[in-house]
Amino acid sequence: MKRLGYLSLLTLLVTIIWLVLLITGIASAGPQDTFDQILAYVSRLDALFYMTYINAAFIVFAAVLLFCELYRHYREAAPYWTLAGLAFIPVYATFNLFAYLSQVSIVPGLIVLRQQPEYKIIADVLLRQMIQQWPESGVAFFNSLAYAILGIPSIIFGVLMVRQTPKLKLAGILLAVNGAACILGVIGLLLHNDLLSMGTLAGGVLFLLALIPMSLLAFGANQNGE
Numbered sequence: 001m002k003r004l005g006y007l008s009l010l011t012l013l014v015t016i017i018w019l020v021l022l023i024t025g026i027a028s029a030g031p032q033d034t035f036d037q038i039l040a041y042v043s044r045l046d047a048l049f050y051m052t053y054i055n056a057a058f059i060v061f062a063a064v065l066l067f068c069e070l071y072r073h074y075r076e077a078a079p080y081w082t083l084a085g086l087a088f089i090p091v092y093a094t095f096n097l098f099a100y101l102s103q104v105s106i107v108p109g110l111i112v113l114r115q116q117p118e119y120k121i122i123a124d125v126l127l128r129q130m131i132q133q134w135p136e137s138g139v140a141f142f143n144s145l146a147y148a149i150l151g152i153p154s155i156i157f158g159v160l161m162v163r164q165t166p167k168l169k170l171a172g173i174l175l176a177v178n179g180a181a182c183i184l185g186v187i188g189l190l191l192h193n194d195l196l197s198m199g200t201l202a203g204g205v206l207f208l209l210a211l212i213p214m215s216l217l218a219f220g221a222n223q224n225g226e
Helices: 002-029 035-042 047-074 079-086 089-102 106-113 115-129 137-164 166-191 199-219
Strands: none
Touching: 002 047, 002 137, 002 199, 047 079, 047 089, 047 137, 079 089, 079 137, 089 106, 106 115, 115 137, 137 166, 137 199, 166 199
């Protein structure tokens, strides 16, 4: 299971880097309560902005590898359930890669476009839908939806970890609860329920916590030649 440990550790490290970048950005951004304030911050297009979203894309790649390894490890114990879980991974990756990479490709172009008076109105309309940091944007919804989609394999593999791998029981519980929280988060967005909407954030914290015991496998004794 060392391979699972290494991929968990990789995902944990890139997630921690993202958190550091995000917190640094928030600390330097000032108030972010309105769209104009968020737009003013994003319009800086500084190195921190690009690093944050490029690193977020790396998290997606790391998570895909991690769940593929979970599939490989548990497919014999539950072939249909693991295959069902794996089927959601490409959808999650597509949605989230679009959400993150559009911030460093489409958004900068729209910010440049809005400097031209004749395009300012249409650029502002598009930016309201494209800026991921604006909670009411379409991209922010797709970002939350991506984590809700990942919530399904998280629940599947979390339950398998609890049942099949005693040393990963805590990680499995955290992973499964993370999946449920992310699903509730996107339901909250659809229902305009602020409490349920916090599920996506809570799910992110739970996923990070689940990675810690999973990462410890990288430092354990090798098993079954893995």
